[in-house]
Amino acid sequence: MxxxxxxxxxxxxxxxxxxxxxxxxxxxxxxxxxxxxxxxxxxxxxxxxxxxxxxxxxxxxxxxxxxxxxxxxxxxxxxxxxxxxxxxxxxxxxxxxxxxxxxxxxxxxxxxxxxxxxxxxxxxxxxxxxxxxxxxxxxxxxxxxxxxxxxxxxxxxxxxxxxxxxxxxxxxxxxPSGRLPFKGGAAPLRVSPERSVYESTATLGGRRLAPVIVDTGDGSSITVTKDGWKAAALNVPSTTAISFGLAGPAVSGLAIAPDVRLGELTAHAVEVRIEPAGGFSQSIGVAGRIGSGFLQNYRVLLDPGARRMVLSPGPKAGTPPLRSTSGLLVGVEKNRLKILHVMRGGPAAASGWKDGDTICTIDGTPIPPDYATSPVASWSAGAPGRIVALGLCDGTIRKLELTHFY
Missing domain, CATH: 2.40.70.10 (Acid Proteases)
Structure with missing residues (x-):
């Protein structure tokens, strides 16, 4: 999971x-x-x-x-x-x-x-x-x-x-370049002479986006520029999210695209980050990025010398992306959670949560040292209608009803 x-x-x-x-x-x-x-x-x-x-x-x-x-x-x-x-x-x-x-x-x-x-x-x-x-x-x-x-x-x-x-x-x-150790859908791949990183192409809503960086260091799924998302003309709801790079945080849009095509492969129900105008991708002259959040659903061969990326579906391919139902994106700070971002249109935004708020208990359970991989962490994407009691570190208890909102 x-x-x-x-x-x-x-x-x-x-x-x-x-x-x-x-x-x-x-x-x-x-x-x-x-x-x-x-x-x-x-x-x-x-x-x-x-x-x-x-x-x-x-x-x-x-x-x-x-x-x-x-x-x-x-x-x-x-x-x-x-x-x-x-x-x-x-x-x-x-x-x-x-x-x-x-x-x-x-x-x-x-x-x-x-x-x-x-x-x-x-x-x-x-x-x-x-x-x-x-x-x-x-x-x-x-x-x-x-x-x-x-x-x-x-x-x-x-x-x-x-x-x-x-x-x-x-x-x-x-x-060695040229080896093909498994079969799968192929897409173009090169090392860009301008940027010296791995690049391919993607199709979103029938719109071809190029170049897109193939970025195993990016934990998100698919990221596109604001112009690319607009050109795709997908009529789906969106919210906001936050990401962290070497130079600090960046807020982007977030939506679930019906499908994304990479060469011979078509993936369905794909989480897409939408960068604001003037964001990182636009500033370096690319249309977006393909991150490890997407690639981890496949066995992946990256061979720029042979000009190809090969993707073979793994056990998680086709699994719908996990969606927040709380509208809170959090980071772990020892024995507490810190609110990094309150997602637009979510239940947390409607009930007054703010960036920087801290949580010390969830339904009365203290934040465990292994929170990120513990069952406790599942509350933020729990079943709609569930009411979660979140204990702030000042002793206040706030109740939050989980909801589908994007």
């Missing part, structure tokens, strides 16, 4: 770095990541057998362990990141090697970057010698967890090979 809490609050970790080469020699600290040493890559002969186990964060992101400079580090697989990013707070940062590296666009605004050269890096059957990583602040909220990860593994490390993600078995592997 999907997690009720963060399926409704997908957390994003998208980073786009300029890939332009410098026009003339400049100091090392100001050279873009694209102009730095890219390193030497080697895929082991037995890479096919070297599956990497992972778990899904509460924000639907692929979290796993890899090696940096011979030490284990935690990482997120993020095809929406141009260049692999190391958290500034990670013990793996060598401050003696760290130099300033400019800035980058991210969801919520922009972030300052550093650059750190590396000697060795390894993921499953793939090893790299030389090269380096970008460095910036990577807060825990970017993964929906109470603890942060060390790395976001980006397109620079992944794009030279085929990436086989078996969501049902919670494992992935890197293969």
């Amino acid at each position: 999907r997690r009720a809490l963060f399926t409704l609050v997908p957390l994003l970790a998208v980073l786009i770095v300029s890939a332009r080469e410098p026009a003339k020699p400049v100091p090392a600290a100001s050279i873009s990541p694209a102009a730095r040493d890219r390193g030497v890559y080697h895929l082991a002969d037995d890479a096919e057998a070297r599956w990497v186990p992972f778990d899904l964060t509460p924000g639907n992101q692929i979290r796993f362990t890899m090696q940096l400079e011979g030490r284990d580090v935690t990482a997120i697989l993020d095809t929406g990141v141009s260049y692999t990013l190391l958290a500034k707070a990670s013990p793996a940062v060598d401050t003696a090697k760290l130099v300033a590296g400019g800035s980058a666009r991210a969801i919520g605004g922009s972030v300052e970057l550093g650059w750190m050269p590396t000697r060795t890096l390894a993921i499953g059957g793939l090893a790299r010698t030389g090269g380096g990583v970008t460095v910036t602040d990577l807060p825990a909220i970017a993964t929906g967890s109470l603890s942060a990860v060390d790395l976001l593994v980006g397109a620079d490390l992944l794009a030279g090979h085929a990436l086989d993600i078996d969501y049902a078995a919670h494992r992935f592997r890197l293969l």
Whole structure:
């Protein structure tokens, strides 16, 4: 079963770095990541057998362990990141090697970057010698967890090979480009020369949207620009939601689209985020994103070298998306829940809830340490007509009747 809490609050970790080469020699600290040493890559002969186990964060992101400079580090697989990013707070940062590296666009605004050269890096059957990583602040909220990860593994490390993600078995592997380990619906895929991320196309309401970023680091399902949603002309109700990127929060529209087509595959009843005018996608010149909230319903092959993405339906494909019936999107803060967003048109908005309110009990039960994966979390998308007693941390009890509203 999907997690009720963060399926409704997908957390994003998208980073786009300029890939332009410098026009003339400049100091090392100001050279873009694209102009730095890219390193030497080697895929082991037995890479096919070297599956990497992972778990899904509460924000639907692929979290796993890899090696940096011979030490284990935690990482997120993020095809929406141009260049692999190391958290500034990670013990793996060598401050003696760290130099300033400019800035980058991210969801919520922009972030300052550093650059750190590396000697060795390894993921499953793939090893790299030389090269380096970008460095910036990577807060825990970017993964929906109470603890942060060390790395976001980006397109620079992944794009030279085929990436086989078996969501049902919670494992992935890197293969030689051109391999086709399973059958499924194919859609176009490339690494954009402008943005250095994975891109495809999608069709919504008969309207072709291109390009759309294929972003395993985005915990939401499908995201489109306001113009794209308007062009699709879908007559369905909508509400609002909040997401979190490296640069902070962003509020978007939220609706359930009757169908979305990706190449040969048609998916029904798909959750769609609608970015406001001037939002992240529009600012970088794309029509939207395909996130892990959608991809996790399939076994996925991403092979930009062979120009294809292949999707094979998994056990959860065809399951209707979980919808909020409370109208409250919450985050976990130790023994309490903090209201991150009150959804437009929902029962919580009608009864006066505000962003920042805190909840310490649900129907008299204190918030457990494992709230995000506990049965208690299901209240926010419970059966319409149920009345939930929510205990605020000041001792006040508020009752909320759950309702379908989008």
